[in-house]
Amino acid sequence: GAVVSQHPSRVICKSGTSVKIECRSLDFQATTMFWYRQFPKKSLMLMATSNEGSKATYEQGVEKDKFLINHASLTLSTLTVTSAHPEDSSFYICSAAPGTVHSNQPQHFGDGTRLSIL
């Protein structure tokens, strides 16, 4: 089945550090990947849609300069949390689906990255 790998699984760093999270589709190509943020015991909040070869589409209220997304290939999207602060501490999850994304197929999720900013 389709596998999405997310790395790292956990990051602990000091305030002001920039953190890069990778999301890879291991056995399929994904023109579109999604980045979510999840607070404890809460649902997933879509942050942005990562588009291969073009700019990401950010959801309302998400700072594009704070959360930099790069989707340079059909199998890799990266999310960089720039100058991270304690309020950026959260669980970040990516997802992807094979081929051209449309609604009638399931998303495959990475295992998430727990980011803790001290």
Add this chain to the structure above:
Amino acid sequence: SQQGEEDPQALSIQEGENATMNCSYKTSINNLQWYRQNSGRGLVHLILIRSNEREKHSGRLRVTLDTSKKSSSLLITASRAADTASYFCATDARNYGQNFVFGPGTRLSVLP
């Protein structure tokens, strides 16, 4: 309330019992999906039910969809301790949606 809202928010049952979780949504959809999330992990897709379908089965899982009431239910029969997880419904809230709107989820605890 938000699109894809589950109830109950938390459910605790004994092993062997059935667990029923409900999801309500507000807008028209093309399909509705159910996902499972173990603590601290990513989501795993369980079932996708299309708007023209009323019921779907997968092993011990049964999903129903009532588009007139804009609601869906997920039934897990003969629950096991390993079913303990959070369960989310997700709806495609946009035309030719490229992403989904997730409900707040139901935290299921199956006690041995």
